[in-house]
Amino acid sequence: MSPAPSPSTSRSPASRYRLADDYGHSAPDQVPIQEVAAWRLAAALGEPVSRLVCVCVLRSIDDEPGSLSLLVSGATGSYEDSRMDTLARHTSTGAFFDSLTAPQDRHSGNLLYSADALGLIDHGFTFALPGHYCNASHLVQWRFTNGDPTLTTWERDALTRLLRTDLLGGLRAILHTDRADALADRARRMLASNQILRMGVF
Numbered sequence: 715m716s717p718a719p720s721p722s723t724s725r726s727p728a729s730r731y732r733l734a735d736d737y738g739h740s741a742p743d744q745v746p747i748q749e750v751a752a753w754r755l756a757a758a759l760g761e762p763v764s765r766l767v768c769v770c771v772l773r774s775i776d777d778e779p780g781s782l783s784l785l786v787s788g789a790t791g792s793y794e795d796s797r798m799d800t801l802a803r804h805t806s807t808g809a810f811f812d813s814l815t816a817p818q819d820r821h822s823g824n825l826l827y828s829a830d831a832l833g834l835i836d837h838g839f840t841f842a843l844p845g846h847y848c849n850a851s852h853l854v855q856w857r858f859t860n861g862d863p864t865l866t867t868w869e870r871d872a873l874t875r876l877l878r879t880d881l882l883g884g885l886r887a888i889l890h891t892d893r894a895d896a897l898a899d900r901a902r903r904m905l906a907s908n909q910i911l912r913m914g915v916f
Contacts, residue, residue: 752837788826848914
């Protein structure tokens with residue numbers, strides 16, 4: 715298992731690369747590619763997931779690979795079950811998406827709240843591999859504690875479409891092969907158990 719990433723406020727390239735390495739990702743290209751792959755997956759799966767993840771494209775930033783996301787309104791907040799309860803439908807959908815895409819650091823700073831909506835941001839450390847470190851998974855934790863981890867009909871259909879259509883093939887064109895394989899394996903395990911995967915089960 716990878717060591718826990720150490721907190722850092724520096725945004726220098728060297729510190730970003732160290733953080734990516736701690737999470738088991740190569741830098742500089744893999745992180746922004748995964749940002750885009752998460753959006754493409756959400757868009758392909760459609761509503762209600764597509765409403766939670768903003769449009770994201772690749773961009774060169776300071777002559778380095780990067781990504782540019784559409785602005786999402788909302789404010790970050792502390793991890794409060796009451797707030798997630800208020801947006802239970804969105805929280806539950808977000809937990810499904812996180813269980814599928816395996817983000818390793820879904821903390822409260824990566825959740826944007828508004829009065830009636832929830833936005834998921836920062837998907838650079840997603841598509842984890844089995845055994846990778848998981849720092850936080852607030853949405854998945856909420857669904858197991860306050861919601862129902864059982865898959866909905868829409869979620870089962872979405873996983874089936876992912877495995878039976880060329881959608882997975884499209885993701886394989888941009889994700890590392892082992893990460894695309896792990897994504898497919900998570901989809902199969904979720905269908906077999908009829909529930910989302912627990913925190914850190916990649």
